[in-house]
Amino acid sequence: MTANVNIAIKHTSLLISGALLGLLHAGLANASGYPVTVQSCDRQVTFDHAPKAAVSNDVNLTEMMLALGLQDHMAGFTGVSGWKTLDPTLRNGIGELKELSPKYPSKEVLLGADADFYFAGWNYGMRVGGGVTPDTLAPLGIKVYELTESCIHIMDKPKVSMDDLYIDLLNLGRIFDKEEQAQSLVKGYQEDLTNFQANLTPLKTIPKVFVYDSGEEQPFTSGRYGMPTALIEAAGGKNIVDDVQKSWTQIGWEAVIDRAPEFIIIVNYGDVTAEQKINFLRSNPAFKNIPAVKNNHFVILEYIEATPGPRNINAIKRLAEAFRTAL
Structure with missing residues (x-):
C-alpha cells in the first residue's frame, strides 16, 4: 500500500495536462501582443486588449x-462580505479597491462600475439560468472568464486536479498580458x-477524508470535481465521496457514517x-463511532484555502502534515 500512496503522490505532483502545456506554449507564442484567445469552459473568448475595469467575484x-x-x-x-470576513492579507492586497456588492452582483452593479471583464464561476458569482452569465453580459460589452473548477456545472470535464488552478492563472496571465508573471507563479x-511531496514520510495506508462545509440535516460537501479532492489526493489521502459526480453538493449523513472517514476537513466561513x-459532530450520538470524530481528527481549512486559489499549496501541506502526525 505504501508504494501505491507514493505513486499517487508522485503522479499528482508531476501531472501537467496537455491543456496546461498548450497554454504554456500558447502564452509564449502570443507574447508579442493581442489578440489572444483563451478557453473558458465550453467557450473561446478573444481579447483585443487587456481589460481595464475588471471585476472578480469571491475571495479566492x-x-x-x-x-x-x-x-x-x-x-x-x-461576493465577499455577504458570506465571509475579508481576510487581513487579502485586505492589504486589495488596497483602494472597493467591494461593489456583498453577494453576487447584478448586471446593474457591473454596469455601474463600467466593468469590461468579469472573473467568476458557476456558483462563484453566476448561476445557471441566472441574470448574470456570459450570455447576458456579452451584449453589455462585459467579457467573462469562468473558473475552471466550476465548469462541471455546464459541461463534462476531467476530475479536478491542481491543473484547474494552474490553467486559470495562465489564462488570466494571457488575458492581461502578464504571461511571464503567470508562468513564473505556476512554475x-x-x-x-x-x-514538499518528495520529502514526505510515506504513509502505510491512504487516509479516508470527509469534507464538511456546512449543514446539519444534510451535510454540504465536496465531491469528485471540487478542489478539496485535489488537495486531499496531493496530500496522500482519498475523499470518501470521490465517486459523487459533483463539485460541491449535499449528501446524506448515512453515507458519511458508512464510509467511516479517518479525517474530517472543516471548511471555515460564514456565521x-x-x-x-466540530461541536455539532462531537455532540451527535449518531457520529460517535466515526473514526475522525472518535479520534478528534479534524483539520480546519479556511474557505479561501479549500477553493481554487493561491493558498491551495499551503492547504496541501497542512493536510499532509496532519495525516502523518495523527496516523
Whole structure:
C-alpha cells in the first residue's frame, strides 16, 4: 500500500495536462501582443486588449487576480462580505479597491462600475439560468472568464486536479498580458509542491477524508470535481465521496457514517464557526463511532484555502502534515 500512496503522490505532483502545456506554449507564442484567445469552459473568448475595469467575484478568485498584480486593471470585487470576513492579507492586497456588492452582483452593479471583464464561476458569482452569465453580459460589452473548477456545472470535464488552478492563472496571465508573471507563479507552485511531496514520510495506508462545509440535516460537501479532492489526493489521502459526480453538493449523513472517514476537513466561513461545526459532530450520538470524530481528527481549512486559489499549496501541506502526525 505504501508504494501505491507514493505513486499517487508522485503522479499528482508531476501531472501537467496537455491543456496546461498548450497554454504554456500558447502564452509564449502570443507574447508579442493581442489578440489572444483563451478557453473558458465550453467557450473561446478573444481579447483585443487587456481589460481595464475588471471585476472578480469571491475571495479566492480575487486573490488570483492579486497574485498576478492586476489591481490596476480592476474596478472592484464582489461576493465577499455577504458570506465571509475579508481576510487581513487579502485586505492589504486589495488596497483602494472597493467591494461593489456583498453577494453576487447584478448586471446593474457591473454596469455601474463600467466593468469590461468579469472573473467568476458557476456558483462563484453566476448561476445557471441566472441574470448574470456570459450570455447576458456579452451584449453589455462585459467579457467573462469562468473558473475552471466550476465548469462541471455546464459541461463534462476531467476530475479536478491542481491543473484547474494552474490553467486559470495562465489564462488570466494571457488575458492581461502578464504571461511571464503567470508562468513564473505556476512554475513556483509546481516546484514547491513537488519538493514538499518528495520529502514526505510515506504513509502505510491512504487516509479516508470527509469534507464538511456546512449543514446539519444534510451535510454540504465536496465531491469528485471540487478542489478539496485535489488537495486531499496531493496530500496522500482519498475523499470518501470521490465517486459523487459533483463539485460541491449535499449528501446524506448515512453515507458519511458508512464510509467511516479517518479525517474530517472543516471548511471555515460564514456565521457558523469551525468550532461550532466540530461541536455539532462531537455532540451527535449518531457520529460517535466515526473514526475522525472518535479520534478528534479534524483539520480546519479556511474557505479561501479549500477553493481554487493561491493558498491551495499551503492547504496541501497542512493536510499532509496532519495525516502523518495523527496516523
